[in-house]
Amino acid sequence: MNTEQIRCQSCSISKLCLPVMLADSEIEHLDNIVKRRKPYQKDEILFRQGESLTHIFTVRSGCLKTFTLDEEGNEQITGFYVPGEIVALDAIGNGTYQSYAKALDTSLVCALPYSKLDSLAGQMPGLRTQLVKVMSNEILDDKALFLLLNKKTAEQRLGAFIMNLSRRYAIRSLSSERFQLPMTQVDIANYLGMAVETVSRLFKKLHKLNLLELKHREITILNKDNLSQFAGTSCHHY
Amino acid sequence: MNTEQIRCQSCSISKLCLPVMLADSEIEHLDNIVKRRKPYQKDEILFRQGESLTHIFTVRSGCLKTFTLDEEGNEQITGFYVPGEIVALDAIGNGTYQSYAKALDTSLVCALPYSKLDSLAGQMPGLRTQLVKVMSNEILDDKALFLLLNKKTAEQRLGAFIMNLSRRYAIRSLSSERFQLPMTQVDIANYLGMAVETVSRLFKKLHKLNLLELKHREITILNKDNLSQFAGTSCHHY
DNA sequence: TGGCAAACTTGACTTAAATCAAGTTTGCCT
């Protein structure tokens, strides 16, 4: 079976995506508007900042990043997206993509024509509710990220970033103790607002503390509890 | 006329709020579910983190802040809300308020019972669209804030914060060159992730550069263009 | 399969902003 042909009805991540709580007949309507595209290759661009919004995207496999460009043309990464996550929700407000989106890996993606999704949401209360919930959760996640960046040290930020990725994989029934980092350390540093050198040194430190192992791009979390604690409350000031 | 009795139909900020693009008959339906409460007094709490979501709030006058508490019980401010802005959108996802909300000033507020708002959104496409747009815009604003905190120096953050407030007042036809800061410098420092001392010193610096004047709580922006530029691109590295 | 750029590492040095300490000013409450 061609993976491009998987339908919402049988998609393994449908419970994280828009079909949550829809009746079978409703899922079918949703499925009918979904376009499943050829896999995007690493570094392929899905959309560009300023283009007018045509589709909302959901990740089925692989990983995407979104970013803007600053005055000097440097990437400013604004998010990473793993399977089940929805990309471009910030474009709805004024109908224009507000960032670039690029595949970090070969990635399968579902494209939902926004106008069709919107009118379906008008007919299906469950879909409307789910869309609003997904957006509400994104606002919540953004506020959590805000607190992380604003109040925590570099080592807490990196620890929390790894734990956050791990949790997102766990919810998706992917391995949460050992996984491949889909992004480079340069990307992590950019996203977390720190220097690459700092990221490298902190990974070394986390390893020395026996919290995790990093080999090439493969992360193994050795002590989930301690890593969590380290990320949250290693800031003792007595 | 009692200000508590103003209706959506005649509310001066309705064009920034949920009624945008609704037909008159539709606005009436919306107006019917809105509760206008007695003004909240300074420091009065609207809701607490963990309470289950009953109402979404919109600010009519005054100013609110939202915050969470960290392990040690310290406030972590997550947002300030001025007239026309909607509070508690991050609570919809799991039906629980995700922060505390407190009045910074005597504030008039409209309370919208969420279940009623939700079912109205099911009947009125314009309301559904507007709700989704408002949420999308909040996601966008959060991402802009993220970039600000992540990539900019303390002085750019403070400059951008002031310009952001000024712009929000301007949209609401309030004075954008001269206004009363509704929050203390302690609150600003908390929100922007810096020390109060730094905020105080930077206000002094902005004054010395003839960009603004601050007297008690009254801000006068002396050179909007330069302040904007200062906030955005004062980071020369040759 | 070898060359090269991107990714990552390590060490020395610098710096922006935090912390600490000790004020002064403001405005609320009795």
Add this chain to the structure above:
DNA sequence: AGGCAAACTTGATTTAAGTCAAGTTTGCCA
């Protein structure tokens, strides 16, 4: 009106993390 806590200011010192410099390693592709 006067007292007191919160808000704000100013200066001296410290520190976390950035920058700079110079590597080594990895993996792509011609």
